[in-house]
Amino acid sequence: MDLDFFSAIEKELEIKKEIFKPNWSRYLDYDYIPPKPMYREQEIKEIISRIVDFIMGRATGNIIIYGLPGTGKTMSFLVAMKFLNQYIKKKNYKNVKIIYSKAKGAGISALMVDICSNLNVNVPRRGFSFKEYFREVEKFVENNWYLHICIDEFDNLLLDSKKKFEDLLYYFTRSKNISTTIITNKVDLAREITDARVLSSLDTLNVVPFKSYNKKQCYDILKERVDLAFVDGFLPHESLEHIAEYVAREGGDIRTGLALLRFCGKYAENAGIKVLNKEKVFDLITKYGILRDGELLKNTLSLSEKLAIIAVYDLSLNLRTDVVDASDVYATQDYYRSILKLPGVNRDSFSVYLTRLSTTGLIDIIKKGYGRGKGTKSNIRLKVSRDAVKYLLFEDPDTAPLREYVFKEYNDMNPT
Ligand SMILES: Nc1ncnc2c1ncn2[C@@H]1O[C@H](COP(=O)(O)OP(=O)(O)O)[C@@H](O)[C@H]1O
Ligand SMILES: [Mg+2]
Structure with a gap:
């Protein structure tokens, strides 16, 4: 390796130091829990107070934490849990355990395995029925324990069989010495339940709602992270205001804000820019939106669906x-x-592909009748941004060969 190579690297590392503080990536991570979360004191207090009631009464029941993505539900529960664990110790409450488990796409059995492992109960990773797993939890409780179990990202369980899902709700909400916190994005979770016996045991009124953050709240929350992650002066007030406004407009998902901050940092590093002014940030927000929507199309659509949506765009x-x-x-x-x-x-x-694109909100299908008995005609309108579809033609190897045909008559070959 020649010296120039190393001195170039050294220079890049110097630029990095002028943008990022040492532990920056930790503070822009989704999993980072701030020691004192803003704007959620009330909700955290509420969660703590309800769980304390459960524990003191060794009661059966549930809480539902509801809110849109990125509104601080997971964070608030974990903060409440940390406090409760210290409180239990301090007050010398014996045989009380609080556990937190996240439902993943892998289904209900995987969740039960995780819960058992939190209890240090040995179970096979597969092969047990839901009831067999639950029996193990019960056995644990029968040794005079009281359990509060939080199931985060509960909506993922709806992907599993309905029967298993309803069984799970039923047993967790009416077994002795067990109470539950359910974290959901669905305001109408109860509507997913058809079994009356399950519905009657789920306390659908015990909800702690998480309102979406407004612009000022997004600003203050992100400002805290910006100060921890970036060198002073890198992101001026007006630039962060732009970001906060975008995040609030997109539904107040703080994760969007964090991803955008990482995106801005990476961009500045590559371009060797030490201050991001508001015009640049404006530009980056647009780029970020296209990248996000484009990636979504690239990663979630089948090739046939991609071809259909590109055809709509092309026409x-x-x-x-x-x-x-x-x-x-x-x-x-x-x-x-x-x-x-x-x-x-x-x-x-082909109409199945169109229907799927329409149910996911990427296109509108407008049906028009020609008059009685004369049949109908369907018109299609693109709902996702044009730039996101264009992204497929530049960044998706499956569809990139179509680029020259789509832009044949159109002088618009520049990448987005
Ligand atoms: N009030 C807040 N103060 C500080 N950070 C927050 C706040 N609300 C959310 N966050 C941050 O936003 C990210 C997403 O929050 P999270 O609790 O995972 O959202 P949810 O579970 O509602 O989808 C996390 O990194 C979290 O630390
Ligand atoms: Mg969460």
């Missing part, structure tokens, strides 16, 4: 219209298939 771009005809979309994606040397699809499967 509205080249015909300069807002709504396009579904049969034209069909013909266009068929043309793409021939370019990509893929087999064609029939109209029925």
Whole structure:
């Protein structure tokens, strides 16, 4: 290696030091728990007080923590739990245990395995039925314990079988010496439950609601992180105001704010910029939005769905219209298939792709009747941003070969 190579690296590391403070990545992490969370004192107090009631009465029951993503639900519960553990020790409450478990996509059995491992109870990782796992929890409790169990990201469990889901709710909400906290994004969780016996044991009124953060709250919360992660002066007040406004407008998800701060930091590092002014931040917010939506399309759509949405984009771009005809979309994606040397699809499967794109909110399908008995025609309108679809044509290797065909007549080949 020549010396220039190393001196270049050294220079880059110097730039990094002028932007980031030493532990920056920890403070911009989603899992970081601030020692004194702002704007959630009331909710944390509420959670603590209700759980103390459960513990003192060794009562059966549940709390539901409800709020949109990124409103501080997980953080608040963990802060409450930390306090409660100290409180239990201080007050010398014997045989009380609080456990926290996150439901992942892996289903109810995986959650039960996690709960058992939190209790130091040995169970097989698979092969048990829900009731067999639950029996192990009961056995633990029968040794004179009182348990409060928090199940975070509860909505993931809805992906498992309905029967198992309802069993879980039923047993956790009416077994002796067990109480539960359920954390959910669904305001109408109760609607998912059809079994009356389950519904009657779930306390749907015991809700601690988490309101979405407004602009000022987003600003103050993010400001704390900015001060911990970035060197003073890197992100001026007006620049952070822009970010806070965007985050609040997008639903107040603090995670969006943290991701955006990381994005800004990385950008500045690569570009060697030491101060991000508000114009630059404005620009970066747009880039970030496109990147996020584009990545979402790239990672969640099937190739057939991608072809359909690109066809909608292509037609509205080249015909300069807002709504396009579904049969034209069909013909266009068929043309793409021939370019990509893929087999064609029939109209029925094609309408399934369209329906899926419409239920996920990426397109609108507008049906129009020609008059009595004369059939209907479907028009399609793109709902996701054009730049996000364009992103597929530049960043997704599956669809990038179509780029030159889409932009053939259009002088718009610049990457987004
Ligand atoms: N009031 C707050 N003060 C400081 N940080 C917060 C606050 N609310 C949320 N955060 C941060 O935002 C991120 C997302 O919060 P989290 O509790 O995981 O949201 P939720 O569980 O509601 O989706 C975490 O990094 C958390 O530390
Ligand atoms: Mg959470």
